[in-house]
Amino acid sequence: MSNKRQHQQRLQGGSFGRGRGVARPGKPPPPRNVGASSQESLSSRFSTQHMPYGGERLTFTDQHLDKRQPTTYDVIEGEGKYVISEEPTGEAVIEYYPDFLKKDEAFNIFNRLSDELPWSQKINKKDDREFEEPRLTVWYGDIKYKYSGVTQEATKVWHPVLDDLRKRITEKSDLTFNSMLGNLYRNGHDGVAWHSDSEYSLGKNPIIASLSFGETRAFQLRKNPMCPEDTYEFTDKKQINLTNGSLLLMRGSVQEDWQHRVPREYHDKNARINLTFRTIYPR
Numbered sequence: 001m002s003n004k005r006q007h008q009q010r011l012q013g014g015s016f017g018r019g020r021g022v023a024r025p026g027k028p029p030p031p032r033n034v035g036a037s038s039q040e041s042l043s044s045r046f047s048t049q050h051m052p053y054g055g056e057r058l059t060f061t062d063q064h065l066d067k068r069q070p071t072t073y074d075v076i077e078g079e080g081k082y083v084i085s086e087e088p089t090g091e092a093v094i095e096y097y098p099d100f101l102k103k104d105e106a107f108n109i110f111n112r113l114s115d116e117l118p119w120s121q122k123i124n125k126k127d128d129r130e131f132e133e134p135r136l137t138v139w140y141g142d143i144k145y146k147y148s149g150v151t152q153e154a155t156k157v158w159h160p161v162l163d164d165l166r167k168r169i170t171e172k173s174d175l176t177f178n179s180m181l182g183n184l185y186r187n188g189h190d191g192v193a194w195h196s197d198s199e200y201s202l203g204k205n206p207i208i209a210s211l212s213f214g215e216t217r218a219f220q221l222r223k224n225p226m227c228p229e230d231t232y233e234f235t236d237k238k239q240i241n242l243t244n245g246s247l248l249l250m251r252g253s254v255q256e257d258w259q260h261r262v263p264r265e266y267h268d269k270n271a272r273i274n275l276t277f278r279t280i281y282p283r
């Protein structure tokens with residue numbers, strides 16, 4: 001992805017604090033509703049983004065968004081398929097399976113993945129500024145993956161646990177994947193800022209399968225305003241509290257019409273691992 005597109009699409013969280021060591025997961029706390037009282041009202045800055053497959057869309061570029069007042073999210077709970085929007089771009093579909101893996105097995109997998117995968121700290125570039133990503137990452141795939149100034153080198157031999165998980169997702173969904181980006185959130189200070197997985201190498205309407213291990217963390221989505229006449233507010237917001245052993249599928253226009261993030265938390269959190277299986281195409 002070009003620097004310009006990285007800048008526009010992947011609004012990485014330079015404002016996040018650094019992690020302070022991996023906190024082992026205990027029993028995840030029950031999901032809680034986020035969002036409070038105040039409906040946000042904010043004039044925001046937008047820029048025009050040229051989509052890889054033609055057309056344009058408005059993109060929010062205000063990195064100070066994370067510092068606003070708490071806002072209200074519709075919480076999606078329970079197993080199911082949710083059509084979260086229907087636009088000329090198509091349906092944006094979320095599927096959530098909280099019990100994809102048994103809790104004990106998922107905690108064991110967390111321990112193996114945190115000990116055995118080659119996690120590393122990457123440096124992001126944004127506005128000619130460099131900052132450490134507020135999480136550790138790992139990449140498995142036949143070809144390298146580039147985003148936000150980060151290059152994840154190809155790792156052709158898959159760890160057996162990852163290979164097994166990939167097969168189990170395919171058995172459940174009939175979907176196949178050739179790569180996996182893993183995130184290790186060491187504690188509540190780690191997260192990922194608003195972005196969409198819309199790099200050119202993922203193709204149009206990419207399908208992402210996301211597996212979670214360890215601590216429950218909020219996964220939030222906000223819908224891009226659809227036309228310049230809109231009030232430039234993100235009025236449609238969803239949250240799924242991704243629990244240990246859960247599987248989330250994002251399909252259709254989710255990456256084109258929505259952004260997502262895992263916000264930084266202001267209270268103690270244990271570590272969480274997230275594996276995002278994708279299909280990437282050579283350029």
Ligand SMILES: O=C(O)CCC(=O)C(=O)O
Pocket residue numbers: 181183192197210219242260261262274276
């Ligand atoms: O940790 C998560 O659930 C989301 C990770 C994510 O957004 C990404 O890898 O693009």
